[in-house]
Amino acid sequence: MMVLASNYDNDPIDVLVGDWMSEGNMTVRAGSKIDGQVDAYEPTFLEALEPALPHIAKHGVKVAVNAGASDTKKLHEVVTNMVKAKGLELSVAWISGDEVLPQLLESQKRGESPFENICTGEKLDDWKFEPIYAQAYLGGLGIAEAFEKGADIVVCGRVSDASPVIGAAYWWHKWQRSDLDKLANAFVAGHLSECSSYSTGGNYTGFKHLEALGWQNIGYPIVEISHSGQVVVTKNKGSGGEVSVDTLTSQFLYEIQGPWYFNSDVTAILDDIWFEHLSTDRVALRGIKGAPPPPTTKVGITAKGGYQAEMHWFLTGLDIAAKSRMVQTQVRHLLAPHISNFSHLSFQTIGSVPSNPTNQNAATVDLRIVAQARKAADLAPAKFVRPCIDPIMCAYPGATPHLDLRQAFPKEIFEYYVTLLPQSSISHRVHLSSGETIYILPPEISQTRVYPKHQPSEATTSNPIPLSTLGATVRAPLGSIVHARSGDKGSDCNVGFWIRHEDEYVWLRNLLSMEFMKELLAEEYRGGRIERCEFPGLRAVHFLLKDHLDRGVSCTSRIDFLGKNCAEFLRVRDVDVPRGFLGRGRI
Template identity: 75%
Template sequence: MELLASNHGNDPIDVLVGDWMSEANMTARANVKLSGQMEAYEPTFLEALEPALPHIAKHGIKVAVNAGASGTEKLHNMVKEMIALKGLKLSVAWISGDEVLPQLLAAQGRGESSFENICTGQRLDDWQFEPIYAQAYLGGLGIAKALAKGADIVLCGRVSDASPLIGAACWWHKWQQSDLDKLANAFVAGHLSECSSYSTGGNYTGFKDLESLGWETIGYPIVEIAESGEVVITKNKGSGGEVSINTLTSQFLYEIQGPWYFNSDVTAVLDNVSFEYISKDRIALCGVHGALPPPTTKVGITATPIYQAEMHWFMTGLDISAKARMMEQLIRTQLGAHVRNFTRLVFQIIGSCAENPTTQNEATTVLRVVAQARMAEDLAPAKFVRPCIDPVMCAYPGATPDLDLRQAFPKQVFEYYVTLLPQSAIKHRVHLASGEVIEIPPPPDSKTWPKTQPTQDITMTSEDLRKFGVSVRAPLGTIVHARSGDKGSDCNVGFWVRHQDEYAWLQNLLSTDFLKQLLAEEYNGKRIERCEFPGLKAVHFVLKDHLDRGVSCTTSVDFLGKNCAEFLRARVVNVPTRFLARGRI
C-alpha cells in the first residue's frame, strides 16, 4: 500500500482496494475468534497500512478492504488507534452483517430451506459436522454508503472479493442499483484486480516471457473506471511484469463458475466478454453486461475442528509403485484395528523418477501418508507416527523416512460447507465514525437463476480435427495457456490459445469427454460443466466436487486447485505441427 500511496504524485490513484479473504482464512479466523487464541482480523493488513497512512492522508486517498475477516470491529479499533498515534485525521468506518450463523440455524430449524451445498448437493441436515460459524458474502453498497458519508477508510469482513471496487466505483460515480451494466463492469474489474499481481503476470502460464520484463518486481493492477462503466486495466508505473490480453485472460478465468457471475449487487453476464489492446500495459474490458442479482448470497460455514497428521517417506530409483505398495501394507499392519478411528487415511506418491537420472534428486519421489480423525488423541505419536516409522528396518530398499516430524503431530483442520442464504435475512450495516449506523437493504429487484450454469459438452461449431493438418504428440501446454482455482470443493479450469485458428482446434478438442480422458486417474466421476468464451479464445470447465472438501481440510497437495491446470497442460495430445511452428509458450 505504501508503494502505491507514496507515488501518488507520479502515478495518482483515488482508492486503494484490497482483498484479504479466502476460504482458508475464513475457517481459520472463525476458529480463533471462537477460541479467543488471537485476534480474528488479518494482521498483515496493519503491516501494509501503517507506513502508507501519512501518504493516504496527504493525498486524500480512500481505502476499502475486507481484512476484517472475523474481527472487523476490533480491526476498526486498531486502525483508529494507529491513526491517532500518528496525529492524522482520517475517518474510519466498518461494515457488519456478514456473520450469519444465528439466522442460518433459525431458518434451518423452521424448515425454510434445506441449505443445499452448492458444490456437492448435500443437505445441511445430512452434514455430519456441527456448524460453529457462518459468514455471508456481502456486496459493495455498504462501502459506497460509507464513502458517501465521508469515510476515508472502510473496513469489512466477508464482503465478496470484488465488492470493495464495486463500492468505490458506485460511490465515485453516484451510480444507482438499477445501473446494472455499469455495476457488472465494476464487478468484473474487481475480479481482475482482486488478487494482487495475478493480472500483471503472477500465476501466468506465459511466465517465461516475463523474465526480461522484471518478474522479480511484478506490479499491481490499477483499474480505471469511467462513469459509463467502461474499464481499462493498467499497472503501477515502473513495475515489472505486464498487463496484456493474456495476463488478464488468465485472471479472468480464475475461479469463475461459468457465464453467469453472481454478486449480491449484480449478476455479470459474460458470454461476450473480450479484451481490447489500447497500448502497452493498457487493456480495455469489453462485452460485459449486467443482470439482476440473485435473491440469495453465498455463505461459508465452518464446523468444529477435526485433526490431521502426515508422514513422508523418500523413495528413489526403480520400482517406485511397488515400494509404495510395500510401505502402505507395512504401515496398515502396524496401525491394526486403530485405523477404524481415522476418518481418512490416504497414501500418495508425489513425483516420479526421471528417465536415466543424472542426480539423485531427479530419481527421488515422496510417499505421503495423511490421516484425519475426529479426536486429536487418535493421531497421537504412538497411534500414527510410530506405526509409520517402525517398519523402517523391514521396508523397501533405500527406505528413508523424513526426519522432520512437525507435520506428523495432529493439527486442527476445518470442514467447510458452502450454501446460500436469502439476502433479506442479512443485517448489512455501516458503522460510521460519528456513531451513526446505517442499514443497507437487500436489492429491491432480483432474479432467481437456475441452479446450474449453462453447459455444452461439445462445441456448437463442430469440425473434424483432421482438418487442422498433420499432428505430432506433444504436451497440451506447448501451445495452450490454462488457469485453474478453487471454490469450495469445486475446481475450475480454463484453457485459451493465442490465435483464432488455434481456437477452432481447441473448441473441438476439448469436449467434456476429452477432458475426462485428460484427467485420467484424477477424474472422480462427478459432474463437469463446460462453456466457451469466444471473445477470449477460451474453453472453460468446472469440475464439481473435485478437491476433496476444499482448501481448509483437503488431503490433496493441490489444496487451492491451482495446479490442476498445470497437470492438464502436461498431458500429451495430438498438436497440429503448423501451430507448433509458431513457437511454444
C-alpha cells in the same frame, strides 16, 4: 499499499482496495474467534497500512478492504487507534452483517430451506458436522455509503472479493442500483484486480517471457473505471511484469463458475467478454453486460472437522511402485489397531523418476501418508507417527523417512460448507466514526432474478468439425501451445484454457469436449459432474469440475489444496496437435 500511496505524485490513484479473504483463512479465523485465542482479523493488513497512512492522509486516498475476516469491529478499533497515534485526521468506518449463523440456524429450524451445498448437493441436515460460524458474502453498497458519509478508511469482513471496487465506483460516480451494466463492469474490474499481481504476470502460464521484464518486482494492477462503466486495466509505474490480454485472460478465468457471475449487487453476463490492447500495459475490458442480482447470497459455514497428521518417506531410483507398496503394507499393518478411529487415511506417491536421471534429487519421489480423525488423541504419536516410522529397519532399499516430524503431529482442521441465504435475512450495516449506524437495504425482490441451479453448459462445441480436417498432427503436451488457469471454490475446481491464434481456437474448442476432459483428467477423474462453456472473445474454453477437490482447502487431503495445479497437470498431458501450430513456437 506503501508502494502505491507513496508514489501518488507520479502515479495518482483515488481508492486503494484490498482482498485479504479466502476460504482458507475464513475457516481458520472463524476457529480463532470461537476459541477466543487470538484476534480474528488479518494482521498483514496492518503491516501494509501503517507505513502508508501518512501518504493516504496527505493525498486524500480512500481505502476499502475486507481484512476484518471474523473480527471486523476489533480491526476497526486497532486502525482507529493507529490513525490517532500518528496524529492524522482520517475517519474509519466498518461494515457488519456478514456474520449470519443465528439467522441461518433459525431458518433451518423453521424448515424454510434445506440449505443445499452448492458444490456437493448435500442437505445441511445431513451434514455430519456442527456449524460454529457462518459468513455471508456482502456486496459493495455499504462501502459506497461509508465513503458518501465521509469515511476515509472502510474495513469489512466477508464482503465479496470484488465488493470494494464495486463500492468505490458506485460512490465515485453516484450510480444507482439500476445501473446494472455499469455495476457489472465494475464487478469484473474487481475480479481482475482482487488477486493483486495475478493480473500482471503472477500465476501465468506465459511467465517465461516475463523474466526480461522483472520477475522480482511484478507490479500491482490499477483499474480505471469511467462514469459509463468502461474499464481500463494498467499497473503501477516502474514495476515489472505486464498487463496484457493474456495476463488478464488468465486472471479472468480463475475461479469463475461459468458465464454467469453472481454478486449481491449485480450479475455479470460474461458470454461476450473480450479484452482490447490499447498500448503497453493498458488493456480495456469489453463485452460485459449486467443483469439483476440473485435474491440470495453465498454463505460459508465453518465446523470443527477434527485433526490431520502427515508423514513422508523418500523413494529413490528403480521399482518405485513396489517400494511404495512395501512400505504401505508395513505401515497399514502397524496402524491396524487404530485405523477404525481414522476418518481418512491415504498413501500418495508424489512425483516420478525420469529415464537415466543425472542427479539423485531427480530420481527421488515423495510417499505422503495422510490421516485424519475427529479427535487429536486418535492421531497421537503412538497411534500415527510411530507406526509410520517403525518399519525403517525392514522396509524397501534406501528407506528414508523425513526427519522433520512437525506435520506428523495432529493439527486442527475445519470443514467448510457452501450454501445460499436470502439477502433479506442479512442485516448489512455501516458503522461510522461518529457512532452513527446506517442500514443497507437488500435489493427488492422485483430487483432480483432467480437463476437456474446450474450454469449454461454444452458438452461439445456448436457446429463441430472433424479434427482430421486440420491437417497432420504430432503428439505434444497440451501446454505447448495452450495457456490455462485453474482454482478452487469450496470443493469445486474450475479450469480455463485459451489459445494465442484464432485458427488454433477452432482446434481447441473442437478438441476440448466434456468427454475429452475426462480423458485428460485420467486417474484424477472421479465421476463428478463437469460443466463446460466457451468464451469466443477470449479464444477460451472453460470447465467447472464439481466436487473435485475433497471438501476444500480447509480440510482437504490433496496436495493441490487450492486447485491451482489442476491446469498445470492437464497442460503436461499429451494430445494430437496440428503440426503447423507447433511451428509458431511454444509457450
